[in-house]
Amino acid sequence: xxxxxxxxxxxxxxxxxxxxxxxxxxxxxxxxxxxxxxxxxxxxxxxxxxxxxxxxxxxxxxxxxxxxxxxxxxxxxxxxxxxxxxxxxxxxxxxxxxxxxxxxxxxxxxxxxxxxxxxxxxxxxxxxxxxxxxxxxxxxxxxxxxxxxxxxxxxxxxxxxxxxxxxxxxxxxxxxxxxxxxxxxxxxxxxxxxxxxxxxxxxxxxxxxxxxxxxxxxxxxxxxxxxxxxxxxxxxxxxxxxxxxxxxxxxxxxxxxxxxxxxxxxxxxxxxxxxxxxxxxxxxxxxx
Amino acid sequence: xxxxxxxxxxxxxxxxxxxxxxxxxxxxxxxxxxxxxxxxxxxxxxxxxxxxxxxxxxxxxxxxxxxxxxxxxxxxxxxxxxxxxxxxxxxxxxxxxxxxxxxxxxxxxxxxxxxxxxxxxxxxxxxxxxxxxxxxxxxxxxxxxxxxxxxxxxxxxxxxxxxxxxxxxxxxxxxxxxxxxxxxxxxxxxxxxxxxxxxxxxxxxxxxxxxxxxxxxxxxxxxxxxxxxxxxxxxxxxxxxxxxxxxxxxxxxxxxxxxxxxxxxxxxxxxxxxxxxxxxxxxxxxxxxxxxxxxxxxxxxxxxxxxxxxxxxxxxxxxxxxxxxxxxxxxxxxxxxxxxxxxxxxxxxxxxxxxxxxxxxxxxxxxxxxxxxxxxxxxxxxxxxxxxxxxxxxxxxxxxxxxxxxxxxxxxxxxxxxxxxxxxxxxxxxxxxxxxxxxxxxxxxxxxxxxxxxxxxxxxxxx
Numbered sequence: 001x002x003x004x005x006x007x008x009x010x011x012x013x014x015x016x017x018x019x020x021x022x023x024x025x026x027x028x029x030x031x032x033x034x035x036x037x038x039x040x041x042x043x044x045x046x047x048x049x050x051x052x053x054x055x056x057x058x059x060x061x062x063x064x065x066x067x068x069x070x071x072x073x074x075x076x077x078x079x080x081x082x083x084x085x086x087x088x089x090x091x092x093x094x095x096x097x098x099x100x101x102x103x104x105x106x107x108x109x110x111x112x113x114x115x116x117x118x119x120x121x122x123x124x125x126x127x128x129x130x131x132x133x134x135x136x137x138x139x140x141x142x143x144x145x146x147x148x149x150x151x152x153x154x155x156x157x158x159x160x161x162x163x164x165x166x167x168x169x170x171x172x173x174x175x176x177x178x179x180x181x182x183x184x185x186x187x188x189x190x191x192x193x194x195x196x197x198x199x200x201x202x203x204x205x206x207x208x209x210x211x212x213x214x215x216x217x218x219x220x221x222x223x224x225x226x227x228x229x230x231x232x233x234x235x236x237x238x239x240x241x242x243x244x245x246x247x248x249x250x251x252x253x254x255x256x257x258x259x260x261x262x263x264x265x266x267x268x269x270x271x272x273x274x275x276x277x278x279x280x281x282x283x284x285x286x287x288x
Numbered sequence: 289x290x291x292x293x294x295x296x297x298x299x300x301x302x303x304x305x306x307x308x309x310x311x312x313x314x315x316x317x318x319x320x321x322x323x324x325x326x327x328x329x330x331x332x333x334x335x336x337x338x339x340x341x342x343x344x345x346x347x348x349x350x351x352x353x354x355x356x357x358x359x360x361x362x363x364x365x366x367x368x369x370x371x372x373x374x375x376x377x378x379x380x381x382x383x384x385x386x387x388x389x390x391x392x393x394x395x396x397x398x399x400x401x402x403x404x405x406x407x408x409x410x411x412x413x414x415x416x417x418x419x420x421x422x423x424x425x426x427x428x429x430x431x432x433x434x435x436x437x438x439x440x441x442x443x444x445x446x447x448x449x450x451x452x453x454x455x456x457x458x459x460x461x462x463x464x465x466x467x468x469x470x471x472x473x474x475x476x477x478x479x480x481x482x483x484x485x486x487x488x489x490x491x492x493x494x495x496x497x498x499x500x501x502x503x504x505x506x507x508x509x510x511x512x513x514x515x516x517x518x519x520x521x522x523x524x525x526x527x528x529x530x531x532x533x534x535x536x537x538x539x540x541x542x543x544x545x546x547x548x549x550x551x552x553x554x555x556x557x558x559x560x561x562x563x564x565x566x567x568x569x570x571x572x573x574x575x576x577x578x579x580x581x582x583x584x585x586x587x588x589x590x591x592x593x594x595x596x597x598x599x600x601x602x603x604x605x606x607x608x609x610x611x612x613x614x615x616x617x618x619x620x621x622x623x624x625x626x627x628x629x630x631x632x633x634x635x636x637x638x639x640x641x642x643x644x645x646x647x648x649x650x651x652x653x654x655x656x657x658x659x660x661x662x663x664x665x666x667x668x669x670x671x672x673x674x675x676x677x678x679x680x681x682x683x684x685x686x687x688x689x690x691x692x693x694x695x696x697x698x699x700x701x702x703x704x705x706x707x708x709x710x711x712x713x714x715x716x717x718x719x720x721x722x723x724x725x726x727x728x729x730x731x732x733x734x735x736x737x738x739x740x741x742x743x744x745x746x747x748x749x750x751x
């Protein structure tokens with residue numbers, strides 16, 4: 001028997017998205033934000049930070065596969081990976097499927113997020129104890145500042161460009177990531193949504209700041225039902241590799257990884273963007 | 289009961305100007321009222337403003353305090369106009385804010401400059417050494433007062449206690465420009481505040497580190513100054529329609545500092561020291577601090593809440609770093625001069641904002657680092673004073689192209705703003721060094737102000 005208990009997020013001041021909640025599993029306020037974990041019938045457990053949806057058990061595979069397998073199917077020898085944000089462990093869960101990865105530095109600002117996810121979201125947090133994973137509870141912007149040519153891949157799994165994740169959408173952060181990557185390194189980032197006006201502006205701003213630091217930056221998309229509008233973007237920025245021309249599809253497929261969303265065919269298609277999204281991005285490139 | 293307004297301001301609590309109300313908010317326009325019996329009158333306080341001034345005096349350890357709404361400029365000018373008349377001498381460092389010299393244009397006082405020492409690596413003028421002040425006092429025994437910056441824009445403090453005592457021993461008054469020193473009155477481990485070491489007057493910029501609205505300030509008096517006379521002086525130039533937004537912001541901020549100032553400035557100090565350490569670990573930048581201070585020198589004390597960074601070893605002028613931070617990193621800092629930048633750290637800052645500043649500086653070094661040759665540091669230019677500021681300002685004059693002004697006596701100010709310290713002031717001779725400085729500052733993109741010609745192609749000189 002369910003009661004009329006609903007979690008609601010405003011996707012814009014005029015649009016609401018609601019999930020019926022069975023019960024609340026966790027609620028706490030950390031130094032940085034409010035953290036909640038709910039149990040629901042439709043989406044399973046879900047994590048919110050300051051009332052914004054971060055992940056649900058039902059659709060997190062889309063986000064985590066797309067932010068991880070895309071660069072790994074392009075770059076031929078990824079050994080050292082830096083993951084910023086991602087305290088839920090979902091990115092790490094995908095990364096540890098690659099035996100050639102030697103080291104994963106996970107930099108999460110909020111230790112309480114990791115604790116809460118370890119306890120209530122084992123679906124994403126299950127691989128955080130892999131011996132290759134080194135968790136640093138630190139400000140991502142500060143951590144990356146001191147690194148120079150240390151990584152082959154940086155994954156920026158940030159929250160939105162307000163609140164504690166704000167610094168991860170700045171030009172200084174992207175520039176520091178460029179410096180922290182080796183000569184053939186790749187950065188992949190959570191790139192907001194093109195659909196609602198405020199999200200689209202944040203998306204454009206992020207793009208203009210990234211292209212100021214990287215010689216090659218492309219945007220790709222995925223369908224994530226619980227994020228505003230469901231249409232979500234990722235950024236692929238590289239010093240050397242092109243995300244489609246340098247895709248090593250046969251090699252990736254020979255790994256026999258069992259994915260639910262990502263395929264190498266989808267990889268190619270994900271970089272084919274709707275016309276209005278292309279225009280939003282080109283507007284930023286023209287300014288530069 | 290609601291009072292029906294049949295008085296000014298004519299927007300009548302915002303109803304008459306809905307665009308303004310929408311922009312500023314209802315609460316804000318509701319507070320924008322005129323002096324009236326229950327709200328007292330700043331020109332002649334008898335009730336709530338008087339009480340607010342008494343509480344301020346108590347909070348700052350002063351004998352009397354005035355709420356000022358014309359900026360610290362008005363507080364500084366009121367200090368000078370209170371103690372100096374036509375022809376009176378006042379001893380002061382040349383690196384004063386323009387408001388000090390402006391006051392001399394108004395009252396006809398004669399400046400006696402103490403040439404501050406300069407730190408050659410930083411290119412900034414420092415404080416006054418007590419023996420320099422003593423020499424100036426002995427050479428000008430009739431001077432009325434000594435004015436002290438406490439601290440300078442960069443955070444440099446003279447030995448204010450020693451200078452106040454010297455002035456008093458020679459029957460002179462001691463005035464302090466504390467535009468950058470409000471927090472000294474409330475924090476621990478900070479340099480001494482003027483009123484706490486016996487100064488006679490101090491101008492305190494509450495809207496800087498004190499958190500009140502822009503343009504609001506305090507003028508503080510010691511027991512030697514007549515508050516009634518000082519009020520008359522203030523009323524010579526102050527508006528009779530004082531803004532209650534500014535007045536209330538002063539009172540609320542005074543309360544906050546009195547109750548929480550100690551914790552607030554401990555936190556500001558912590559942020560500033562952290563930023564300094566991080567910036568110094570980037571390499572090439574020099575975020576200077578307490579290491580400058582040594583007793584008996586021109587830096588008796590350093591205000592460690594100030595975050596000043598020398599940028600020359602990165603190969604960039606401070607003003608260039610200032611521009612890059614704003615144009616490319618969306619970071620607005622307080623100012624950049626030829627060799628340094630100043631980032632203002634306050635209670636409004638968060639750790640993550642500090643991380644942005646530090647990371648942006650690291651990026652700027654990575655992207656722009658170049659040889660430093662060709663970069664000038666600013667030199668302190670010792671003024672050649674030929675006339676008082678008032679004589680020069682009102683004398684018959686002509687406008688000449690910059691290049692033709694060498695050797696002439698200037699009749700106006702030229703300064704980079706901020707910091708607003710004149711490169712040349714009325715009554716001073718224009719030298720080759722001054723012209724070179726102006727042209728270099730223009731080329732590097734400093735915002736120059738002062739002259740009648742806004743383009744600074746021409747200067748007014750005395751005929």
